[in-house]
Amino acid sequence: MSQASLDDDELFGEAASEMRSDVESSLADAWDALPDADDIWETDAENVLGVLNGLKSALDVGDAEDHLRDAKKWYTMGERADAFEDADDLEEEIADLEEALENITDAGEQVGELTATIPALRGTLEDAGSEEADDEDENEAEAEEDDE
Template identity: 65%
Template sequence: MSQTTLGDDELFGEAAAEMRDDVEEHLAATRAELPDADEVWETDADNVLGVLNGLRSALDVGEAEEHLRQAKKWYTMGERADAFEDAADLAAAIEDLDVLIETIRDAHDDVSDLTNAVPELRGSLEGLGEDEAEDGAEDEDEAEE
Protein backbone atom coordinates (compact mmCIF):
# COMPACT_ATOMS: atom_id res chain seq x y z
CA MET A 1 0.00 0.00 0.00
CA SER A 2 1.42 3.37 -0.94
CA GLN A 3 1.85 6.24 1.48
CA THR A 4 -0.79 8.25 -0.41
CA THR A 5 -3.41 5.53 0.05
CA LEU A 6 -2.67 5.23 3.75
CA GLY A 7 -2.99 9.01 4.11
CA ASP A 8 -6.22 8.98 2.14
CA ASP A 9 -7.64 6.24 4.37
CA GLU A 10 -6.78 8.23 7.49
CA LEU A 11 -8.34 11.36 6.04
CA PHE A 12 -11.45 9.41 5.06
CA GLY A 13 -11.68 7.98 8.58
CA GLU A 14 -11.40 11.47 10.08
CA ALA A 15 -13.99 12.81 7.67
CA ALA A 16 -16.35 9.94 8.53
CA ALA A 17 -15.96 10.62 12.25
CA GLU A 18 -16.62 14.34 11.67
CA MET A 19 -19.71 13.52 9.61
CA ARG A 20 -21.07 11.32 12.38
CA ASP A 21 -20.32 14.08 14.90
CA ASP A 22 -22.14 16.59 12.70
CA VAL A 23 -25.19 14.33 12.48
CA GLU A 24 -25.19 13.78 16.25
CA GLU A 25 -24.79 17.51 16.94
CA HIS A 26 -27.71 18.38 14.67
CA LEU A 27 -29.85 15.67 16.27
CA ALA A 28 -29.04 17.09 19.70
CA ALA A 29 -29.89 20.60 18.46
CA THR A 30 -33.17 19.26 17.05
CA ARG A 31 -34.08 17.76 20.42
CA ALA A 32 -33.15 21.00 22.19
CA GLU A 33 -35.48 23.02 19.93
CA LEU A 34 -38.52 20.83 20.57
CA PRO A 35 -41.06 21.97 23.15
CA ASP A 36 -40.64 20.87 26.73
CA ALA A 37 -43.34 18.43 27.86
CA ASP A 38 -44.36 20.71 30.74
CA GLU A 39 -44.80 23.66 28.36
CA VAL A 40 -47.32 21.62 26.38
CA TRP A 41 -49.11 20.26 29.44
CA GLU A 42 -49.30 23.11 31.95
CA THR A 43 -51.10 26.43 31.58
CA ASP A 44 -51.77 29.65 33.47
CA ALA A 45 -54.61 30.80 31.22
CA ASP A 46 -57.91 32.14 32.50
CA ASN A 47 -60.07 30.92 29.64
CA VAL A 48 -60.16 28.42 26.78
CA LEU A 49 -58.82 30.87 24.22
CA GLY A 50 -55.88 31.63 26.49
CA VAL A 51 -55.21 27.91 26.89
CA LEU A 52 -55.34 27.39 23.13
CA ASN A 53 -53.07 30.36 22.40
CA GLY A 54 -50.60 29.14 25.02
CA LEU A 55 -50.68 25.62 23.63
CA ARG A 56 -50.22 26.85 20.09
CA SER A 57 -47.16 28.81 21.20
CA ALA A 58 -45.83 25.82 23.13
CA LEU A 59 -46.16 23.63 20.04
CA ASP A 60 -43.68 25.74 18.09
CA VAL A 61 -40.79 23.58 16.90
CA GLY A 62 -38.49 26.55 16.35
CA GLU A 63 -35.40 25.62 14.36
CA ALA A 64 -35.85 21.88 14.98
CA GLU A 65 -36.84 21.21 11.38
CA GLU A 66 -33.76 22.96 10.04
CA HIS A 67 -31.46 21.06 12.41
CA LEU A 68 -33.12 17.79 11.42
CA ARG A 69 -32.69 18.69 7.76
CA GLN A 70 -28.98 19.25 8.37
CA ALA A 71 -28.72 15.92 10.22
CA LYS A 72 -30.43 14.18 7.30
CA LYS A 73 -28.11 15.86 4.82
CA TRP A 74 -24.92 14.78 6.61
CA TYR A 75 -26.34 11.32 7.29
CA THR A 76 -27.21 10.86 3.62
CA MET A 77 -23.74 11.96 2.53
CA GLY A 78 -22.13 9.58 5.03
CA GLU A 79 -24.33 6.69 3.95
CA ARG A 80 -23.71 7.24 0.25
CA ALA A 81 -19.97 7.46 0.88
CA ASP A 82 -20.21 4.32 3.01
CA ALA A 83 -18.46 6.29 5.72
CA PHE A 84 -20.35 4.90 8.70
CA GLU A 85 -19.52 1.48 10.11
CA ASP A 86 -22.81 1.30 11.98
CA ALA A 87 -25.35 4.04 11.54
CA ALA A 88 -28.55 2.26 12.54
CA ASP A 89 -28.76 4.41 15.67
CA LEU A 90 -28.53 7.59 13.58
CA ALA A 91 -31.18 6.38 11.13
CA ALA A 92 -33.52 5.46 13.99
CA ALA A 93 -33.01 8.82 15.73
CA ILE A 94 -33.67 10.71 12.50
CA GLU A 95 -36.84 8.72 11.87
CA ASP A 96 -38.09 9.16 15.44
CA LEU A 97 -37.50 12.92 15.38
CA ASP A 98 -39.07 13.23 11.94
CA VAL A 99 -42.24 11.50 13.18
CA LEU A 100 -42.29 13.55 16.40
CA ILE A 101 -41.92 16.86 14.55
CA GLU A 102 -44.73 15.89 12.18
CA THR A 103 -46.94 15.00 15.16
CA ILE A 104 -46.19 18.33 16.82
CA ARG A 105 -46.92 20.20 13.58
CA ASP A 106 -50.24 18.37 13.19
CA ALA A 107 -51.17 19.22 16.79
CA HIS A 108 -50.16 22.85 16.18
CA ASP A 109 -52.42 22.97 13.12
CA ASP A 110 -55.31 21.41 15.06
CA VAL A 111 -54.90 23.90 17.91
CA SER A 112 -54.73 26.77 15.41
CA ASP A 113 -58.01 25.60 13.91
CA LEU A 114 -59.59 25.49 17.36
CA THR A 115 -58.15 28.90 18.23
CA ASN A 116 -60.04 30.30 15.26
CA ALA A 117 -63.22 28.28 15.81
CA VAL A 118 -63.78 28.88 19.53
CA PRO A 119 -64.31 32.67 19.33
CA GLU A 120 -66.68 32.17 16.39
CA LEU A 121 -68.57 29.52 18.37
CA ARG A 122 -68.76 31.78 21.40
CA GLY A 123 -70.09 34.62 19.24
CA SER A 124 -72.72 32.34 17.73
CA LEU A 125 -73.79 31.10 21.15
CA GLU A 126 -73.97 34.65 22.51
CA GLY A 127 -75.99 35.66 19.45
CA LEU A 128 -78.33 32.76 20.09
CA GLY A 129 -78.87 33.93 23.66
CA GLU A 130 -79.60 37.46 22.47
CA ASP A 131 -82.07 36.15 19.87
CA GLU A 132 -83.87 34.13 22.55
CA ALA A 133 -84.03 37.18 24.83
CA GLU A 134 -85.48 39.29 21.99
CA ASP A 135 -88.01 36.54 21.16
CA GLY A 136 -89.02 36.36 24.83
CA ALA A 137 -89.46 40.14 24.99
CA GLU A 138 -91.58 40.09 21.82
CA ASP A 139 -93.75 37.31 23.27
CA GLU A 140 -94.29 39.38 26.45
CA ASP A 141 -95.20 42.45 24.38
CA GLU A 142 -97.73 40.44 22.39
CA ALA A 143 -99.22 38.96 25.55
CA GLU A 144 -99.69 42.42 27.06
CA GLU A 145 -101.61 43.65 24.02
Template identity: 65%
Template sequence: MSQSSLDDDELFGEAAEEMRADVEEALDAARAELPDADDVWDVEADNTLGVLNALRSALDVEDVEAHLRDAKKAFVVGERADAFEDADELEAEIDAVEDVLGDIETAREQVGELASTVPALRSALEDAHEGSDGDGDDESDEEAEE
Protein backbone atom coordinates in the same frame (compact mmCIF):
# COMPACT_ATOMS: atom_id res chain seq x y z
CA MET B 1 4.60 15.60 5.51
CA SER B 2 4.94 11.88 5.28
CA GLN B 3 2.98 9.77 2.84
CA SER B 4 1.26 7.85 5.66
CA SER B 5 -0.44 10.99 7.04
CA LEU B 6 -2.26 11.43 3.74
CA ASP B 7 -3.51 7.87 3.41
CA ASP B 8 -6.95 7.87 1.75
CA ASP B 9 -8.40 5.30 4.14
CA GLU B 10 -7.24 7.26 7.15
CA LEU B 11 -8.62 10.51 5.75
CA PHE B 12 -11.89 8.82 4.89
CA GLY B 13 -12.12 7.44 8.42
CA GLU B 14 -11.57 10.90 9.89
CA ALA B 15 -14.14 12.41 7.56
CA ALA B 16 -16.64 9.69 8.48
CA GLU B 17 -16.11 10.37 12.18
CA GLU B 18 -16.60 14.09 11.63
CA MET B 19 -19.74 13.46 9.59
CA ARG B 20 -21.16 11.20 12.28
CA ALA B 21 -20.37 13.87 14.88
CA ASP B 22 -22.17 16.44 12.72
CA VAL B 23 -25.26 14.20 12.54
CA GLU B 24 -25.24 13.55 16.28
CA GLU B 25 -24.70 17.23 17.15
CA ALA B 26 -27.55 18.31 14.90
CA LEU B 27 -29.82 15.62 16.38
CA ASP B 28 -28.91 16.70 19.91
CA ALA B 29 -29.64 20.31 18.99
CA ALA B 30 -32.99 19.30 17.45
CA ARG B 31 -33.97 17.34 20.57
CA ALA B 32 -32.94 20.27 22.77
CA GLU B 33 -35.27 22.58 20.81
CA LEU B 34 -38.29 20.29 21.16
CA PRO B 35 -40.91 21.79 23.47
CA ASP B 36 -40.80 20.59 27.07
CA ALA B 37 -43.71 18.32 27.92
CA ASP B 38 -44.73 20.62 30.78
CA ASP B 39 -44.84 23.62 28.42
CA VAL B 40 -47.42 21.80 26.34
CA TRP B 41 -49.37 20.36 29.27
CA ASP B 42 -49.36 23.22 31.78
CA VAL B 43 -50.70 26.38 30.21
CA GLU B 44 -52.00 29.38 32.10
CA ALA B 45 -54.48 31.76 30.55
CA ASP B 46 -57.66 33.65 31.36
CA ASN B 47 -59.76 32.02 28.67
CA THR B 48 -59.88 29.30 26.04
CA LEU B 49 -58.38 31.48 23.33
CA GLY B 50 -55.48 32.39 25.62
CA VAL B 51 -54.86 28.70 26.30
CA LEU B 52 -54.89 27.90 22.60
CA ASN B 53 -52.52 30.75 21.74
CA ALA B 54 -50.13 29.76 24.55
CA LEU B 55 -50.22 26.16 23.37
CA ARG B 56 -49.61 27.18 19.76
CA SER B 57 -46.59 29.21 20.88
CA ALA B 58 -45.28 26.26 22.90
CA LEU B 59 -45.53 24.11 19.77
CA ASP B 60 -43.27 26.36 17.68
CA VAL B 61 -40.67 24.08 16.05
CA GLU B 62 -38.78 26.18 13.52
CA ASP B 63 -35.44 25.59 15.25
CA VAL B 64 -36.13 21.86 15.49
CA GLU B 65 -36.77 21.76 11.74
CA ALA B 66 -33.50 23.55 10.99
CA HIS B 67 -31.41 21.23 13.16
CA LEU B 68 -33.15 18.14 11.82
CA ARG B 69 -32.49 19.32 8.28
CA ASP B 70 -28.78 19.69 9.11
CA ALA B 71 -28.73 16.19 10.58
CA LYS B 72 -30.42 14.73 7.52
CA LYS B 73 -28.06 16.51 5.11
CA ALA B 74 -24.98 15.19 6.90
CA PHE B 75 -26.53 11.75 7.15
CA VAL B 76 -27.40 11.56 3.44
CA VAL B 77 -23.86 12.50 2.43
CA GLY B 78 -22.36 10.03 4.88
CA GLU B 79 -24.73 7.26 3.90
CA ARG B 80 -24.06 7.70 0.18
CA ALA B 81 -20.34 7.60 0.92
CA ASP B 82 -20.94 4.46 3.00
CA ALA B 83 -19.19 6.23 5.86
CA PHE B 84 -21.33 4.92 8.72
CA GLU B 85 -20.96 1.47 10.20
CA ASP B 86 -24.34 1.84 11.91
CA ALA B 87 -26.30 3.85 9.37
CA ASP B 88 -29.53 2.09 10.35
CA GLU B 89 -29.15 3.24 13.96
CA LEU B 90 -28.53 6.84 12.93
CA GLU B 91 -31.43 6.74 10.52
CA ALA B 92 -33.70 5.40 13.28
CA GLU B 93 -32.68 8.31 15.53
CA ILE B 94 -33.41 10.80 12.76
CA ASP B 95 -36.76 9.13 12.06
CA ALA B 96 -37.70 9.27 15.77
CA VAL B 97 -37.09 13.02 15.94
CA GLU B 98 -38.87 13.47 12.62
CA ASP B 99 -41.91 11.55 13.93
CA VAL B 100 -42.14 13.74 17.03
CA LEU B 101 -41.76 16.81 14.85
CA GLY B 102 -44.62 15.59 12.65
CA ASP B 103 -46.83 15.06 15.70
CA ILE B 104 -46.02 18.55 16.95
CA GLU B 105 -46.75 20.11 13.56
CA THR B 106 -50.09 18.29 13.37
CA ALA B 107 -51.02 19.42 16.87
CA ARG B 108 -50.00 23.00 16.07
CA GLU B 109 -52.21 23.03 12.97
CA GLN B 110 -55.15 21.67 14.96
CA VAL B 111 -54.63 24.22 17.72
CA GLY B 112 -54.44 26.96 15.10
CA GLU B 113 -57.73 25.82 13.60
CA LEU B 114 -59.35 25.80 17.03
CA ALA B 115 -57.94 29.23 17.81
CA SER B 116 -59.62 30.47 14.64
CA THR B 117 -62.89 28.63 15.30
CA VAL B 118 -63.47 29.43 18.98
CA PRO B 119 -64.00 33.21 18.57
CA ALA B 120 -66.44 32.60 15.72
CA LEU B 121 -68.26 29.99 17.80
CA ARG B 122 -68.44 32.39 20.74
CA SER B 123 -69.94 35.09 18.51
CA ALA B 124 -72.46 32.66 17.05
CA LEU B 125 -73.50 31.52 20.53
CA GLU B 126 -73.83 35.13 21.72
CA ASP B 127 -75.96 35.95 18.67
CA ALA B 128 -78.10 32.88 19.23
CA HIS B 129 -78.72 33.79 22.86
CA GLU B 130 -79.45 37.44 22.00
CA GLY B 131 -81.92 36.30 19.34
CA SER B 132 -83.79 34.16 21.84
CA ASP B 133 -84.03 36.91 24.51
CA GLY B 134 -87.62 38.07 24.72
CA ASP B 135 -89.01 35.94 21.87
CA GLY B 136 -89.19 32.65 23.68
CA ASP B 137 -90.11 34.19 27.03
CA ASP B 138 -93.38 35.69 25.73
CA GLU B 139 -94.62 32.38 24.39
CA SER B 140 -93.76 30.47 27.54
CA ASP B 141 -95.50 33.16 29.64
CA GLU B 142 -98.66 32.84 27.52
CA GLU B 143 -98.59 29.06 27.83
CA ALA B 144 -98.20 29.31 31.59
CA GLU B 145 -101.28 31.53 31.86
CA GLU B 146 -103.55 29.05 30.02
Protein backbone atom coordinates in the same frame (compact mmCIF):
# COMPACT_ATOMS: atom_id res chain seq x y z
CA MET C 1 0.48 -0.38 1.66
CA SER C 2 2.08 2.93 0.92
CA GLN C 3 2.28 5.86 3.31
CA ALA C 4 -0.01 7.91 1.04
CA SER C 5 -2.85 5.35 1.14
CA LEU C 6 -2.47 4.93 4.90
CA ASP C 7 -2.81 8.66 5.28
CA ASP C 8 -5.84 8.63 3.00
CA ASP C 9 -7.47 5.86 5.06
CA GLU C 10 -6.75 7.72 8.27
CA LEU C 11 -8.14 10.93 6.80
CA PHE C 12 -11.25 9.13 5.57
CA GLY C 13 -11.76 7.52 8.98
CA GLU C 14 -11.34 10.88 10.66
CA ALA C 15 -13.78 12.52 8.24
CA ALA C 16 -16.30 9.72 8.78
CA SER C 17 -16.03 10.17 12.53
CA GLU C 18 -16.53 13.91 12.21
CA MET C 19 -19.48 13.37 9.88
CA ARG C 20 -21.14 11.05 12.41
CA SER C 21 -20.50 13.62 15.13
CA ASP C 22 -22.11 16.30 12.97
CA VAL C 23 -25.19 14.13 12.45
CA GLU C 24 -25.44 13.35 16.16
CA SER C 25 -24.94 16.99 17.09
CA SER C 26 -27.61 18.17 14.65
CA LEU C 27 -30.02 15.55 15.96
CA ALA C 28 -29.39 16.62 19.55
CA ASP C 29 -29.92 20.27 18.59
CA ALA C 30 -33.18 19.34 16.84
CA TRP C 31 -34.48 17.45 19.88
CA ASP C 32 -33.51 20.37 22.10
CA ALA C 33 -35.39 22.82 19.85
CA LEU C 34 -38.67 20.93 20.24
CA PRO C 35 -41.22 22.26 22.74
CA ASP C 36 -40.88 21.20 26.35
CA ALA C 37 -43.60 18.76 27.42
CA ASP C 38 -44.62 20.97 30.35
CA ASP C 39 -45.03 23.97 28.04
CA ILE C 40 -47.75 22.22 26.06
CA TRP C 41 -49.40 20.71 29.13
CA GLU C 42 -49.59 23.56 31.62
CA THR C 43 -51.28 26.94 31.15
CA ASP C 44 -51.93 30.19 32.95
CA ALA C 45 -54.70 31.32 30.61
CA GLU C 46 -58.03 32.56 31.88
CA ASN C 47 -60.15 31.37 28.96
CA VAL C 48 -60.20 28.82 26.17
CA LEU C 49 -58.89 31.22 23.55
CA GLY C 50 -55.97 32.08 25.82
CA VAL C 51 -55.26 28.38 26.31
CA LEU C 52 -55.36 27.77 22.56
CA ASN C 53 -53.12 30.74 21.78
CA GLY C 54 -50.65 29.61 24.43
CA LEU C 55 -50.70 26.08 23.11
CA LYS C 56 -50.23 27.27 19.55
CA SER C 57 -47.16 29.23 20.63
CA ALA C 58 -45.85 26.29 22.67
CA LEU C 59 -46.13 23.99 19.65
CA ASP C 60 -43.61 26.04 17.69
CA VAL C 61 -40.79 23.70 16.63
CA GLY C 62 -38.31 26.54 16.34
CA ASP C 63 -35.11 25.56 14.55
CA ALA C 64 -35.74 21.83 14.90
CA GLU C 65 -36.56 21.45 11.20
CA ASP C 66 -33.32 23.18 10.20
CA HIS C 67 -31.29 20.97 12.53
CA LEU C 68 -33.05 17.88 11.18
CA ARG C 69 -32.25 18.99 7.64
CA ASP C 70 -28.56 19.34 8.58
CA ALA C 71 -28.57 15.91 10.19
CA LYS C 72 -30.18 14.34 7.12
CA LYS C 73 -27.74 16.13 4.82
CA TRP C 74 -24.67 14.82 6.66
CA TYR C 75 -26.24 11.41 7.13
CA THR C 76 -26.95 11.13 3.39
CA MET C 77 -23.39 12.20 2.56
CA GLY C 78 -21.99 9.64 4.97
CA GLU C 79 -24.20 6.87 3.66
CA ARG C 80 -23.36 7.56 0.03
CA ALA C 81 -19.65 7.68 0.85
CA ASP C 82 -20.07 4.46 2.84
CA ALA C 83 -18.42 6.30 5.70
CA PHE C 84 -20.45 4.78 8.53
CA GLU C 85 -19.72 1.31 9.81
CA ASP C 86 -23.12 1.10 11.51
CA ALA C 87 -25.62 3.87 10.98
CA ASP C 88 -28.86 2.07 11.88
CA ASP C 89 -29.11 4.08 15.09
CA LEU C 90 -28.81 7.36 13.19
CA GLU C 91 -31.40 6.31 10.64
CA GLU C 92 -33.80 5.30 13.42
CA GLU C 93 -33.30 8.54 15.33
CA ILE C 94 -33.88 10.60 12.18
CA ALA C 95 -37.15 8.72 11.60
CA ASP C 96 -38.20 9.25 15.24
CA LEU C 97 -37.44 12.94 15.01
CA GLU C 98 -39.33 13.28 11.73
CA GLU C 99 -42.35 11.61 13.32
CA ALA C 100 -42.20 13.87 16.37
CA LEU C 101 -41.96 16.97 14.17
CA GLU C 102 -44.90 15.80 12.06
CA ASN C 103 -47.03 15.15 15.16
CA ILE C 104 -46.21 18.55 16.65
CA THR C 105 -46.86 20.32 13.35
CA ASP C 106 -50.21 18.50 12.93
CA ALA C 107 -51.21 19.42 16.47
CA GLY C 108 -50.25 23.04 15.82
CA GLU C 109 -52.43 23.12 12.70
CA GLN C 110 -55.39 21.65 14.61
CA VAL C 111 -54.96 24.18 17.40
CA GLY C 112 -54.74 26.95 14.79
CA GLU C 113 -58.05 25.85 13.32
CA LEU C 114 -59.67 25.81 16.77
CA THR C 115 -58.19 29.22 17.55
CA ALA C 116 -59.90 30.58 14.46
CA THR C 117 -63.18 28.75 15.16
CA ILE C 118 -63.74 29.41 18.86
CA PRO C 119 -64.37 33.21 18.64
CA ALA C 120 -66.92 32.67 15.86
CA LEU C 121 -68.58 29.91 17.85
CA ARG C 122 -68.76 32.13 20.89
CA GLY C 123 -70.36 34.88 18.81
CA THR C 124 -72.92 32.44 17.42
CA LEU C 125 -73.80 31.20 20.90
CA GLU C 126 -74.02 34.74 22.26
CA ASP C 127 -76.33 35.69 19.40
CA ALA C 128 -78.47 32.61 20.05
CA GLY C 129 -78.57 33.46 23.76
CA SER C 130 -79.62 37.05 23.11
CA GLU C 131 -82.34 35.89 20.68
CA GLU C 132 -83.59 33.44 23.30
CA ALA C 133 -83.60 36.21 25.91
CA ASP C 134 -85.51 38.47 23.50
CA ASP C 135 -88.07 35.70 22.93
CA GLU C 136 -88.47 35.24 26.69
CA ASP C 137 -88.94 38.99 27.17
CA GLU C 138 -91.61 39.01 24.46
CA ASN C 139 -93.38 36.02 26.03
CA GLU C 140 -93.33 37.68 29.46
CA ALA C 141 -94.68 40.91 27.99
CA GLU C 142 -97.50 39.02 26.24
CA ALA C 143 -98.33 37.16 29.43
CA GLU C 144 -98.52 40.42 31.37
CA GLU C 145 -100.84 41.88 28.73
CA ASP C 146 -103.07 38.82 28.92
CA ASP C 147 -103.24 39.18 32.73
CA GLU C 148 -104.45 42.75 32.49
